[in-house]
Amino acid sequence: MNNSASLPLVIGLGELLWDCFGDDRRPGGAPANVAFQANQLGCRGTVVTRVGQDDLGRELLDFLKKQQLSTDYVQVDENYPTGTVTVEFTDANDPQYTIHEQVAWDHLDFTAPLATLMGDARAVCFGTLAQRDADSREAIHQCLAATSDDCLVVYDINLRQKYYDRDWIERSLKAARVVKLNQDEVEVLSELLGVSQDDLQKFADQLQADYGVEAICITRGSQGCLIYAEGEVYDIPGTPVEVADAVGAGDAFTAALISRRLLGWSWDRAALFANRVGGLVASQSGAMPVLRDEFEQLSQEIKNS
Ligand SMILES: Nc1ncnc2c1ncn2[C@@H]1O[C@H](COP(=O)(O)OP(=O)(O)OP(=O)(O)O)[C@@H](O)[C@H]1O
Numbered sequence: 378m379n380n381s382a383s384l385p386l387v388i389g390l391g392e393l394l395w396d397c398f399g400d401d402r403r404p405g406g407a408p409a410n411v412a413f414q415a416n417q418l419g420c421r422g423t424v425v426t427r428v429g430q431d432d433l434g435r436e437l438l439d440f441l442k443k444q445q446l447s448t449d450y451v452q453v454d455e456n457y458p459t460g461t462v463t464v465e466f467t468d469a470n471d472p473q474y475t476i477h478e479q480v481a482w483d484h485l486d487f488t489a490p491l492a493t494l495m496g497d498a499r500a501v502c503f504g505t506l507a508q509r510d511a512d513s514r515e516a517i518h519q520c521l522a523a524t525s526d527d528c529l530v531v532y533d534i535n536l537r538q539k540y541y542d543r544d545w546i547e548r549s550l551k552a553a554r555v556v557k558l559n560q561d562e563v564e565v566l567s568e569l570l571g572v573s574q575d576d577l578q579k580f581a582d583q584l585q586a587d588y589g590v591e592a593i594c595i596t597r598g599s600q601g602c603l604i605y606a607e608g609e610v611y612d613i614p615g616t617p618v619e620v621a622d623a624v625g626a627g628d629a630f631t632a633a634l635i636s637r638r639l640l641g642w643s644w645d646r647a648a649l650f651a652n653r654v655g656g657l658v659a660s661q662s663g664a665m666p667v668l669r670d671e672f673e674q675l676s677q678e679i680k681n682s
């Protein structure tokens with residue numbers, strides 16, 4: 378298991394679920410994808426979530442064990458089923474998600490072992506979707522409050538369907554040091570918060586000033602990403618790939634950015650790596666393809682470039 382105490386602990390806090398593609402299903406859930414990828418990227422990726430006491434939940438636990446991730450912080454709910462999402466495509470680059478309701482990950486409990494775990498975390502990634510029910514929303518913010526001052530708290534906004542609200546987003550922005558969003562989410566957020574989107578620099582400045590966010594990262598599919606941090610803007614182009622499906626590309630990007638920032642890489646080098654990792658995942662099916670060796674090779678290449 379990738380659980381050596383010397384590896385930085387990276388928590389994916391929120392949903393672990395099944396992505397259902399027609400007759401096929403694969404493990405998913407944005408924060409779980411981040412933890413899974415962080416584990417492949419040299420960190421101790423750990424999922425904090427809740428599954429049902431059912432076959433789908435047991436299969437997810439087996440999957441995590443097989444992939445060398447801890448199941449110690451996957452709670453099992455006696456009343457609600459394991460989460461599922463229907464994924465549909467009109468375009469492989471643009472998956473559409475139908476997130477089914479009343480599921481176990483909506484009802485996370487904040488516990489003493491969780492508080493201890495969060496205190497040890499070097500980074501945490503959370504999103505908006507898992508905050509749709511007050512149970513998990515409160516547990517998530519209790520977890521965030523239990524992190525240390527130097528923990529890299531990353532809010533990967535991930536707006537899905539109708540499952541967001543201005544108050545939840547503002548509370549999350551205030552809790553985060555790094556915010557990641559895509560161009561569609563910039564549009565929604567600008568309207569919701571009354572922040573300018575005509576000029577992305579102004580948009581970033583305003584998020585930084587109003588919510589105390591240190592870095593804003595805007596993903597742009599095959600075009601790469603923009604990062605606003607430390608008074609600089611980094612425009613890092615992508616390396617186009619042949620897309621199998623873009624499910625989990627953004628989460629892999631986030632995990633890669635986190636893992637290399639924890640190693641002390643500069644923003645631009647970490648973003649270059651994250652773009653390539655996101656592209657690699659987009660070139661494969663599902664959110665959690667096994668790519669450990671490919672990531673390591675890429676990391677060496679970019680580190681030495
Ligand atoms: N077709 C592609 N070619 C090359 N790189 C890609 C491609 N699609 C995605 N990537 C890489 O992955 C990153 C994230 O992709 P994308 O912008 O689609 O994610 P996202 O919208 O943030 O995802 P999500 O909302 O699912 O978290 C991009 O910034 C880019 O670096």
Ligand SMILES: O=C(O)C(=O)C[C@H](O)[C@H](O)CO
Nearest residue numbers: 396405406407462474625664
């Ligand atoms: O967790 C989310 O935000 C989802 O939309 C779940 C997806 O099905 C997918 O695994 C993550 O991008």
